[in-house]
Amino acid sequence: MTSEASQNILPADTAVATAPTLKERVEDFLAHEAELLDERRFDAWLDLLDEDIHYWMPLVRNFEHGRPQDEYSRPGVDAAWFDEGKATLRQRIMQLQGGDHWAEEPLSRSTHMVTNLRIVAASDAEITVKCRFLVYVNRREEEVRLFIGKRTDVLRPHGGDFLIRKRSIFLDQSKMLFKNLTTFF
Amino acid sequence: MIYEDMGRRLIDTDSGLVDRAIFADQAIYDKEMAEVFEKSWLFVGHESQIPDKGDYFLSQLGREPVVVTRDAKDEVNVLLNICTHRGMPVCRYDRGNAKLFTCPYHGWTFANNGDLTGVPLRAEGYGAQLDRSKWGLIKARVARYYGSIWATFDEAAPSFEDFLGDMAFWLREFMMAPDGEDDGLEVVDGILKCEIPSNWKFGAENAAGDLYHDVSHKSVQRVGLALTKLRGRHTWDADPAKFKLLNITFPAGGHAVRGNLYENPGRDYQSQWAADPEVDAYFRDAHYARQKRLGEKERLLNRGGIVFPNFVYNAANRTSITSWIPRGPSRTEVWKWIFVPKKAPQAVKDAMRNYLLRYTGPAGMVEQDDFENWGSAQVGANSILARRLPMNYQLRLGDHARWAWPERWIGEGALVDEGVSEHAQRIFYDRWAEMMSGTPQAFRQEAAE
Numbered sequence: 001m002t003s004e005a006s007q008n009i010l011p012a013d014t015a016v017a018t019a020p021t022l023k024e025r026v027e028d029f030l031a032h033e034a035e036l037l038d039e040r041r042f043d044a045w046l047d048l049l050d051e052d053i054h055y056w057m058p059l060v061r062n063f064e065h066g067r068p069q070d071e072y073s074r075p076g077v078d079a080a081w082f083d084e085g086k087a088t089l090r091q092r093i094m095q096l097q098g099g100d101h102w103a104e105e106p107l108s109r110s111t112h113m114v115t116n117l118r119i120v121a122a123s124d125a126e127i128t129v130k131c132r133f134l135v136y137v138n139r140r141e142e143e144v145r146l147f148i149g150k151r152t153d154v155l156r157p158h159g160g161d162f163l164i165r166k167r168s169i170f171l172d173q174s175k176m177l178f179k180n181l182t183t184f185f
Numbered sequence: 186m187i188y189e190d191m192g193r194r195l196i197d198t199d200s201g202l203v204d205r206a207i208f209a210d211q212a213i214y215d216k217e218m219a220e221v222f223e224k225s226w227l228f229v230g231h232e233s234q235i236p237d238k239g240d241y242f243l244s245q246l247g248r249e250p251v252v253v254t255r256d257a258k259d260e261v262n263v264l265l266n267i268c269t270h271r272g273m274p275v276c277r278y279d280r281g282n283a284k285l286f287t288c289p290y291h292g293w294t295f296a297n298n299g300d301l302t303g304v305p306l307r308a309e310g311y312g313a314q315l316d317r318s319k320w321g322l323i324k325a326r327v328a329r330y331y332g333s334i335w336a337t338f339d340e341a342a343p344s345f346e347d348f349l350g351d352m353a354f355w356l357r358e359f360m361m362a363p364d365g366e367d368d369g370l371e372v373v374d375g376i377l378k379c380e381i382p383s384n385w386k387f388g389a390e391n392a393a394g395d396l397y398h399d400v401s402h403k404s405v406q407r408v409g410l411a412l413t414k415l416r417g418r419h420t421w422d423a424d425p426a427k428f429k430l431l432n433i434t435f436p437a438g439g440h441a442v443r444g445n446l447y448e449n450p451g452r453d454y455q456s457q458w459a460a461d462p463e464v465d466a467y468f469r470d471a472h473y474a475r476q477k478r479l480g481e482k483e484r485l486l487n488r489g490g491i492v493f494p495n496f497v498y499n500a501a502n503r504t505s506i507t508s509w510i511p512r513g514p515s516r517t518e519v520w521k522w523i524f525v526p527k528k529a530p531q532a533v534k535d536a537m538r539n540y541l542l543r544y545t546g547p548a549g550m551v552e553q554d555d556f557e558n559w560g561s562a563q564v565g566a567n568s569i570l571a572r573r574l575p576m577n578y579q580l581r582l583g584d585h586a587r588w589a590w591p592e593r594w595i596g597e598g599a600l601v602d603e604g605v606s607e608h609a610q611r612i613f614y615d616r617w618a619e620m621m622s623g624t625p626q627a628f629r630q631e632a633a634e
Contacts, residue, residue, distance in 0.1 A: 057548075059375040061279040070280065079375030079523055079538070081548045088543060094408045095550055101404035103553035174279065175518070176379035179556040181548035 026129055026155065027117055029162050034112035037184055042093040045184070049086055050156055050163040057081040057169040057185065072170065081181055082169070089184075096182075104182045108139040112185075114151075126165065127155045133169075137183050145178045147171060151185065196618035198611040199627045201579035207617075208384040208566035214514040221494050221620045222247035226328060226335045226348045228496040228508055229253050229263055231522060233332065233371040234280070239297060242280040245510045245520070246325060246336055247495075252276045252286070253334060256298040263336035264299045265323035275322070286322075299324045331360040331368040333506075349492065351596030352440035355433075358487050359500050362526040363471035365478035370504060370524040373538050377521040377546035379556075384566060385495060385509040385517040386617075387559035392489060392497035392507070393441040394432040394609025397580075401554045410543060410550060412460040412536060418544070418551055420457035420502045421445070421486060428486070432602045432609045433595055434586075436628040439493030439616025441609040445486035446591065451476060457502070464536045467529055482594065493616055502537070505545050515563050519556075521546050578614070581606035600628065 020028070029048075036045040049055075058080050063070035073080055084092075095101045113134040121128040130152050137145040154166035169185045195204040195213070207213050229244040235255040243266065244251050250266040252275075266274045268288040275286040275295060285302065287294045294303035299322040304315060325336035328345030333356070335345055342348065349356065362369025381388075391398070399406070402418060410418040417423075428445040435441065454472040458464040476483045487500040495509040504525070510518040523541045525534040544551050565571045586602040589595055602608035615626040 059377065061375075062277065064278040064281045067278075067281060070278070073375040076535075077374070079373050079377060080542060081377075081546075083539065083542055088539075091408050091410075091543075092550065095404045098404050098407055100407065101554065102401060103557040174378070176377075176547050179379060179381040179547060179560055180553045182553055 022122065022127070023117070023119055026119060026127065026162070027114075029155070030114045030117065030129075030131070030153070033164075034114055037112055038110050040107055042096060046086070046090060046093060048162075048164055049089065050165045051086055053084075053086050053089070053164055054166050055082055055084040055089060055169075056167070057083075057171060060171055060174045062174055075168075081171070081176070092184075101182075103180050104139075106140065108137045108143075108183065110135060110137045110183060125156065127157070127162070129153045129155060133185060135183060135185060145183070147183065147185070149185075196614045196626065197575075198578075198615040198618070201577065201582045201607065201611060202575040203578055203614055204575050205566050205568075205572045208386060208563065209514050211514055213621075214511070217617070217621060218248060218511065221617060222511070224337075224339050224342055224620065225494055226337045226342065226345050228333060228492070228506065229336050230334050231332055231370075231372045231506075231524075232261065232329065232334060233527075235261070237282065239282040239284055240280075241276065241283060241297060243276060243278070245508070245518070246338065248511060249338070250274060251325065251336070254297040256296070257284070258298070260298065261327055261329060261334055262298050263325040263327050263334070264295075265325070265338070267323070268293055268295075269301065269320045269322065293320075295322050331357050332370060333360060348438060350435055350438045350440070351598040352435050352438060352442070352490075352492060354596060355440075355442045355444075355487060355490060356492060356498075358485075359490075359498050359504075361475075362528060363468060363475065363502075364526075365471075365475035365483070366528070369527055371527045373523045373525055373534075373541075377519075377523070377548075379519050379547040380512070381517050381519055381556050381560055382515060383517060383559040383563040384514060385511040387562050388507070388509050388517065388519070388555070389491055389495050389497060390610045390613050391555065391559070392491045392499075393613045394434070394443055394606065396430065396432070396443060397605045398558070401558055402551055404554070405550050408550070410540070412458045412464070412540060413456065420540075421488075423457050424452075424455040426452045426455070429591065430604055431591075431595075432586075432604075432606050433490075434600050434602075434609050434612040434628075435596065435598050436600055436612050436615065436632045437598050439613055440491060441612060442490035443488040443609075444490075445488065447484045447486070450481060450484050458536060461532065461536055463530065463532045467533045471526075481592075485595075491613070493613065499545070503541065503544055504537070505541060515567065519546075578607045578610050581608060582611075598632065600632070 033048055056075050058072040061070055096104050114131050116132040118130050120130050133151050135147040149171040152168045155162040156165045195207050227246050230253050234242050241252050241254040244253050251263050252266045254262045266276055268275050270293045271290050273288050273290045275288045285294050292305045296302050301317040301321045325338050328335040405418045411420050413423040426447050428447045431444050433442040454469045489499040491497050497507040499505045506522045508520040512518050525537040586600045586608050589597055589599050590601045615628045618626045619629050
C-alpha cells in the first residue's frame with residue numbers, strides 16, 4: 001500500500017467535516033438501540049421509546065394466493081406475539097431484571113443486526129424507516145434461536161436524536177419454532 | 186418387546202411413582218400414540234373459527250393433520266388432510282373459505298364435506314369404474330359441545346358424552362360467558378403456535394392439578410399482571426372471600442379440574458378490573474347475572490383443567506385452550522386459542538385480549554416460565570442415571586381424596602382432594618396406564634367397586 005492510497009480512503013478534510021445525512025443518523029440510532037439490547041441496558045433502551053409507542057408483532061399465517069390479507073393478524077383486534085405499549089414493555093423489562101424470571105435467568109446472549117435500511121417517508125414530525133433484521137439468541141449451553149424478518153419503524157425527532165413512535169415486526173415464521181419469545185426486536 | 190407390560194411396570198399410582206422412561210422412550214411414545222391418542226376424542230378448534238359456510242382451518246388430531254370445514258349444509262367436518270390417491274395434503278393454507286380442495290399433484294378434487302367430486306382421466310383412465318364414494322377424504326367422527334369441536338378417527342371409541350362423563354359440567358361451564366350464558370365465548374382470531382423441547386405430558390399433567398409451582402411465577406407476581414391495580418397475575422387474587430381449593434378428578438376418564446368452592450353463596454363482587462371502569466362494570470353485572478343463572482353452583486370458580494389426554498383449558502378470565510400435540514418423545518407443538526366473551530362491549534374484549542396475550546403462549550409473561558420448566562424437566566427425563574429413581578408423585582398420597590366431596594352436585598364420579606396435592610396427577614397417570622396396558626389401576630378399580 002502506498003501512502004497515497006491510504007489518503008484516498010480517509011481524506012482528513014472531508015470525513016470528519018461532512019454532516020451526516022438523515023439516513024446515516026437513523027442508521028446510527030438503530031445500531032445504538034440494538035447495542036443497548038445486546039448489552040442488556042434495558043432501562044436505557046426504554047428511554048428511546050416514545051411514551052405512546054405501539055410495539056407490535058403479528059402472527060403469521062400460510063395464506064392462499066389471492067388472500068394476502070390473511071398473512072398477518074390485524075393490530076388491535078387479533079392475537080399477536082406482541083401488542084404492547086410503553087407500560088407493558090416496562091413491565092416485561094422489570095420481569096427480566098429481577099433474577100427470578102427463569103425463562104431468562106441466566107440472561108441470553110444476543111446479537112441484533114439491522115440492515116437494508118431505507119427511509120420511506122420523512123417529515124418534520126415523523127420518519128418512517130423500513131429494514132430487515134436478524135437476531136441471534138443463545139442461552140445457557142445449547143439453546144439457539146434465530147429470528148429473521150422485516151421491520152417498519154416510525155421515529156420521532158427528539159432533541160438531536162430520535163424516539164421510536166411505532167414498531168411493527170414481521171417475522172418470517174408462521175409457527176414459533178422456539179419455546180419462548182423473551183427477546184425484544 | 187421390553188415395554189410389553191409397560192402399564193403396570195412404569196406407573197404405580199398406589200405408591201405415587203412414575204418411571205421417567207414414559208417421558209423419553211421412543212417405543213413408549215409410539216405405543217401411546219396408538220393406544221391413547223388414536224383412541225381418544227381430541228379437540229380440534231372452535232365453531233367461531235368457521236362462522237360461514239365454506240370456512241375452514243387446519244388443525245391436528247394427535248399427530249394426524251386435519252382440515253376442519255363448515256360445508257354447504259352447515260355441518261362441521263373434520264377431514265384427514267391427505268389425498269386418498271398419493272397422500273398429499275389437499276389443503277395447505279392455515280385458514281380460508283373453499284367449496285373444493287384440489288390436490289396439487291394429480292388434481293383429485295374433494296368437496297368441503299370430504300366427498301371425492303373430480304378425478305382427471307376418470308372416463309378413459311379408470312374406464313368409469315372408479316367408485317368415487319369409496320375414495321373421499323377420510324372423515325373423523327365429530328362432536329360439537331357448546332362451541333368446541335372434537336373428533337376421533339376411532340370407530341370403536343365410546344360416544345363423546347361417555348368419554349367426557351361428569352367432566353361435561355366443567356367443560357360446559359368453561360365455554361360460558363362470564364354472566365353464565367351457554368356457549369358465550371368467541372375465539373380471538375389467530376392461534377398461537379410454538380414448539381417446546383419436552384414431552385407432551387409435562388404440560389398436560391401440570392394443568393390437571395399442579396398448584397404449588399408458584400416459585401416459577403414469582404417474577405409475574407412481583408411485576409403484577411392482573412388489571413386490579415394490585416400485585417398478582419389472576420383477576421381472582423383480588424377476591425377476599427373464603428374458599429376451599431379443590432382438585433376435582435374424574436378417574437373414569439382421567440379428566441381433572443382445579444376449582445375454588447366459595448364458602449358462602451351470593452358473595453359480593455370484588456373489583457377485578459379497576460384499571461378500566463367500563464370493563465369493571467361489565468364484570469360486576471356479569472357476576473350477579475351468573476349468580477342468578479347458576480344458583481347454588483355459582484359458588485364454584487372454575488380455574489382450569491384437562492380433558493384427558495391433551496386438552497387443557499385456563500378459566501376465570503384467563504380463557505384459553507391449549508392443545509398439546511406430540512411430535513416425538515421430547516418434542517411438543519403447543520397450539521393456543523384465546524377467547525373473549527361474545528356479547529361483551531369492545532372495551533371488554535380489548536382488555537381481555539391484552540391481558541391474555543401478556544399471560545399466555547411463548548410471549549406470555551406467565552407461560553414463558555412454564556415452558557422453561559417443562560423443557561428443563563426433559564433433561565431429567567432423558568438422563569439414564571436419573572432413571573434409577575422414578576418421578577415422585579407422592580404429595581398427599583393416602584386417603585385424602587373423597588368421592589363427590591364436599592358437594593354431591595360436583596358429580597358422583599368426582600374424586601376430590603383439597604389443597605396442594607398430586608392427587609390429580611396420579612389420576613392422570615392412572616388413566617394413561619390403563620389405556621396403555623388395558624389393566625385398570627388403583628383409582629379405576631376403586632371407581633368400579
